[in-house]
Amino acid sequence: MNKGIHKLTDKEARNATTEGARQRKLADGGGLTLVVRPTSKAWWLRYRFHGKERTLTLGSYPRTSLKEARAARDEALKLLDQGIDPVDYRRMEQRRRQTETADTFQSIALEWYETIHKHEVGATTHPKNLRRMEMHLFPYIGRMPIRDITPPDALSTLRRIEQKGHVDNAHRLKTIIGQVFRYAVGIGKAERDITVDLRGLLRSPSVKHYAAITDPEQLGDLLRVLWGYEGTPTVSAALKLAPLFFLRPGDLRQMQWDQIDWQKAQWSAQRTKNSDPLIVPLADQAIEILRELEPINGRSPYVFPSARSRARPMSENAVTAALINLGYKDTMTGHGFRATARTLLEEELRFPVAIIEMQMAHRVRDVHGRAYNRTQWLEERRKMMQTWADYLEGLRNVRS
Numbered sequence: 001m002n003k004g005i006h007k008l009t010d011k012e013a014r015n016a017t018t019e020g021a022r023q024r025k026l027a028d029g030g031g032l033t034l035v036v037r038p039t040s041k042a043w044w045l046r047y048r049f050h051g052k053e054r055t056l057t058l059g060s061y062p063r064t065s066l067k068e069a070r071a072a073r074d075e076a077l078k079l080l081d082q083g084i085d086p087v088d089y090r091r092m093e094q095r096r097r098q099t100e101t102a103d104t105f106q107s108i109a110l111e112w113y114e115t116i117h118k119h120e121v122g123a124t125t126h127p128k129n130l131r132r133m134e135m136h137l138f139p140y141i142g143r144m145p146i147r148d149i150t151p152p153d154a155l156s157t158l159r160r161i162e163q164k165g166h167v168d169n170a171h172r173l174k175t176i177i178g179q180v181f182r183y184a185v186g187i188g189k190a191e192r193d194i195t196v197d198l199r200g201l202l203r204s205p206s207v208k209h210y211a212a213i214t215d216p217e218q219l220g221d222l223l224r225v226l227w228g229y230e231g232t233p234t235v236s237a238a239l240k241l242a243p244l245f246f247l248r249p250g251d252l253r254q255m256q257w258d259q260i261d262w263q264k265a266q267w268s269a270q271r272t273k274n275s276d277p278l279i280v281p282l283a284d285q286a287i288e289i290l291r292e293l294e295p296i297n298g299r300s301p302y303v304f305p306s307a308r309s310r311a312r313p314m315s316e317n318a319v320t321a322a323l324i325n326l327g328y329k330d331t332m333t334g335h336g337f338r339a340t341a342r343t344l345l346e347e348e349l350r351f352p353v354a355i356i357e358m359q360m361a362h363r364v365r366d367v368h369g370r371a372y373n374r375t376q377w378l379e380e381r382r383k384m385m386q387t388w389a390d391y392l393e394g395l396r397n398v399r400s
Helices: 010-015 066-081 086-102 105-120 125-141 151-162 167-186 194-198 216-227 233-245 249-253 284-297 318-325 336-347 353-359 378-397
Strands: 024-029 032-037 040-049 052-060 266-269 278-281
Touching (some): 024 066, 032 066, 040 066, 052 066, 052 086, 066 086, 105 125, 105 167, 151 167, 151 194, 216 336, 233 249, 233 284, 233 336, 249 318, 278 378, 284 378, 336 353, 336 378, 353 378
Antiparallel strands (some): 024 032, 032 040, 266 278
16 A cells, blocks of 8 residues: 555544644645544645646545545546546536536426427417426426436336326327427437337327218218308308318317418418418318308407407317217217318329328328428319319208
8 A cells, every 4th residue: 555645544533633723634645634623624635737736625524434535535636637627627517417407307398398399289289288297297307307317207207197097198298208308409408318218118098089970971961961050150160161171170260361362262371280381272162151251250360269259269179069069979070070081082082192191281201201391282282172172062962
């Protein structure tokens, strides 16, 4: 053993006093010194860096033992061998830990929500997802530094939801966690998306099939019922346009007058569920319905305003609720018109699947996996939408 170090013993450190002086220093070697004062004892490391003498405090005694102080000294000397000043290194590590503590899952998630998520999904979707995070994620992993969260941490949080029977919600939240982590990776706050390690660890979600009519004769009966609806003009128009447009109910109810280009016979909305522009060519029948509704609702920004406030769109479930009142519970839903159009446009009218999928605001990809632009095949879609409207009108006018 080098006689220049390890000069002190535990007993000497424990029994050391100032012996009446203001302070007393006991050297252990290698720059390590126990500084004894009347009311305290502390470990100092004295060293030179670029010709300047510096002091690094390694802890108080006996909280930091002699053995621990020696280990800290050895680590500091290794840094010096690498040309790193131990004092600067400690400050850097403190700043890093403070930053990581500030970069909690909750803070990053809220930043992602405000910066990205609110602008990428529908106006009714992002508040629901914020509420999901507030109820199911923030109480458990919200305060954890995002870098410290492990796959088991996330799985434990998701299992709480799954065990309550909310399997679909657990999968939605897993997706949200993944989106937050990918955002954190992009801004340098996390190393990777940990949800990749959770594949197959949650029960499979239930597949939700919306009630839909795909038989042409039954569809003709439904259309006659819709055209005979005696409710408000707003809901009546929405019921007539729902099969013509076959959009998600959320997209339909958010339709605004200033999004309609009457000259081009086209409705263009900025966002859809998949964050892409939505372009709907307007068939002659659709324009006729909209023109009849304009004098009634033209002062509202929304084509289908709420009955309570013209500054808000109608309820998300207005069309489905009307269908239930018309006797179509468990037979047809507002979302079901998508399945109706998807089936009959392909099987009866023989339109290419890619054209149908594009009009349904699904992402259609080429052979290389790249998504087509939303303006792709617009003329073909325009012809399809007019053909579809004529087909529905024909079904409606056929009496059995």
